[in-house]
Amino acid sequence: MTGPLAFIDLAEQRRRIAPEIDAAIAAVLDHGKFIMGPEVARLEAELCDFTGAIHAVSCASGTDALVLALLAHGVGPGDAVVVPTFTFAATAEAVALLGATPVFADIDAVSFNVDPVSVEAALGVAVDAGLHPVGIIPVDLFGLPADYDAIAKIAAANDLWVLADAAQSLGGSLGVGRVGTLAPVTTTSFFPAKPLGCYGDGGAVFCADDAYDRVLRSLRVHGQGSDKYDNVRIGINGRIDTLQAAILLVKLGVFPGEIVARQQVAGRYAELLAEVVQTPTVPEGSVSAWAQYTVRVANRDNVAVALKDAGIPTAVYYPRPLHQQTAYRGFPTAPQMGESERAAGEVLSLPMHPYLEAASQERVADALRAAVALGSGF
Numbered sequence: 001m002t003g004p005l006a007f008i009d010l011a012e013q014r015r016r017i018a019p020e021i022d023a024a025i026a027a028v029l030d031h032g033k034f035i036m037g038p039e040v041a042r043l044e045a046e047l048c049d050f051t052g053a054i055h056a057v058s059c060a061s062g063t064d065a066l067v068l069a070l071l072a073h074g075v076g077p078g079d080a081v082v083v084p085t086f087t088f089a090a091t092a093e094a095v096a097l098l099g100a101t102p103v104f105a106d107i108d109a110v111s112f113n114v115d116p117v118s119v120e121a122a123l124g125v126a127v128d129a130g131l132h133p134v135g136i137i138p139v140d141l142f143g144l145p146a147d148y149d150a151i152a153k154i155a156a157a158n159d160l161w162v163l164a165d166a167a168q169s170l171g172g173s174l175g176v177g178r179v180g181t182l183a184p185v186t187t188t189s190f191f192p193a194k195p196l197g198c199y200g201d202g203g204a205v206f207c208a209d210d211a212y213d214r215v216l217r218s219l220r221v222h223g224q225g226s227d228k229y230d231n232v233r234i235g236i237n238g239r240i241d242t243l244q245a246a247i248l249l250v251k252l253g254v255f256p257g258e259i260v261a262r263q264q265v266a267g268r269y270a271e272l273l274a275e276v277v278q279t280p281t282v283p284e285g286s287v288s289a290w291a292q293y294t295v296r297v298a299n300r301d302n303v304a305v306a307l308k309d310a311g312i313p314t315a316v317y318y319p320r321p322l323h324q325q326t327a328y329r330g331f332p333t334a335p336q337m338g339e340s341e342r343a344a345g346e347v348l349s350l351p352m353h354p355y356l357e358a359a360s361q362e363r364v365a366d367a368l369r370a371a372v373a374l375g376s377g378f
């Protein structure tokens, strides 16, 4: 019990499903349909079963999922899209890539998700800047669904669409609704470290609208029309590889059990760390996919070093909000961004995966207690 712990133990998962994964890969190598092979449609059907979504359009990454969803909404120059500043760059990047303007909103201090009050403020800033607000992209940070009820109300009042960036939250839910159905359009990522990850890049867009689904499928293949060389719109090469779809089909088989196991791991952390650091809170009725278990701690960087010395890997998601990043500094923001800036200085993500054992978590807690006692904590 003295060697380094894994931050995300993909090797343990691989050990458990190795024969099925190897057989799935071998089947693709044998049939040779590497692009849009039969596993792709099967994956999409199983993703619909799992989430309850009407349509699932698989694609090459979570970033492409955002780009495809925005293209299908017709986003372009002059349009403003409100996004949280405390997120991975891809959320704002996809908007900017299409020539539209990301307008940054602050987060809620407890959930780390976009603050609806700040969304309204950001919309005002966008209008004052002469932009045309078209949509909101809430992000389910660390696996916890955003406040979709509040955001839907703002969207309805301002005639905006809502696009859920659920790259981190597949497997989570809000009330009876599962991630994939909490907004009219949802994107996710199958990056290896995500709750449902493949062995490379992958992503998906979920939606309920038939016409929007057809546009997504066309955009994914260069804006294809009735046949391969009929191009009816500008699209991208955004397909998922058949090999990744085959891997995801196997992983989907164990995913529901992994989501349950993640709740147990999070519950154990909450007990062990209650008096040590500020632990995450899940609102009544929500289920987090626990992509990350992120605590707040004063003197964060020193605590992280002490944990590293004790063989415990940690990560900081995210050390700088997007509105303070070189590439995004020029875009408009809501007037107050203090919660995102404070979070960036305090967050620390601990080892988190479905196979994390109680003894390892006790080791994390002991090391964290010692580190906090040395530095300072909450």
Ligand SMILES: Cc1ncc(COP(=O)(O)O)c(C=O)c1O
Binding pocket: 061, 062, 063, 064, 087, 088, 090, 091, 139, 165, 167, 168, 188, 189, 190, 191, 201, 202, 203
């Ligand atoms: C919130 C968020 N959005 C988008 C993405 C982009 O996903 P991908 O890495 O699959 O392109 C990620 C993942 O890295 C993410 O965390």
